[in-house]
Amino acid sequence: MTTAPLRKDAARNWERIVTIARALVDQGAPLQLNDVAHRAGLGVATVYRHFPSPEALLETVAAPCLEDLADHGKQALADADPWRALEGFLSRVLEAQLTDAALPPVAAALVDALPRTTELKEALASAGTELLDRARDAGAVRRDLTARDLVPLMCGIAHAVNVHGGTPADKTGTAHRYLDTLLEGLRPAPLNE
Secondary structure (H helix, E strand, O other), X not given: OOOOOOOHHHHHHHHHHHHHHHHHHHHOXXXXXXXXXXXXXXXXXXXXXXXXXXXXXXXHHXXXXXXXXXXXXXXXXXXXXXXXXXXXXXXXXXXXXXXXXXXXXHHHOOOOOOHHHHHHHHHHHHXXXXXXXXXXXXXXXOOOOOHHHHHHHHHHHHXXXXXXXXOHHHHHHHHHHHHHHXXXXXXXXXXXX
16 A cells, blocks of 8 residues: 655655654653644644654664665675674664664564554574574574574663663764674584583
């Protein structure tokens, strides 16, 4: 099902709403549709016409990041080196968790407001699972590691980095150090000869 393009004024309003929401999310402020309408200089009904819930608006704000990660997952699957592909994918996911404040709550939500969000999250999960399976099949990753293990491990790293604090550069350096440590732990133990 396709949707008709928005009229120019409706498209401007949609863009203004999303821009305000992005700024609020980046500031760590709660996303309330009445507040967004006030800040955008629009009627509340206009905001609700575009976004029936704060979750739908938050998912719209997170969509570009999810799309980028899903595309990166597809590109990683084309890499002939399973370990490098998995490592690069996990690094990109971690960086996105730290740089896009909309991503963690959307990724953690058990129910999605928008079908597109569900589609993107499924594509991302599928790419991650396939990358892990390839690395495991190649002997580059412990045999007992599952995709269900990776999600909380990656979330744990992001949480630890955010708790650790510091400048964005500090967080990035810490995140990569923690990820390197995790990746070392994913490697299979050497065989005793």
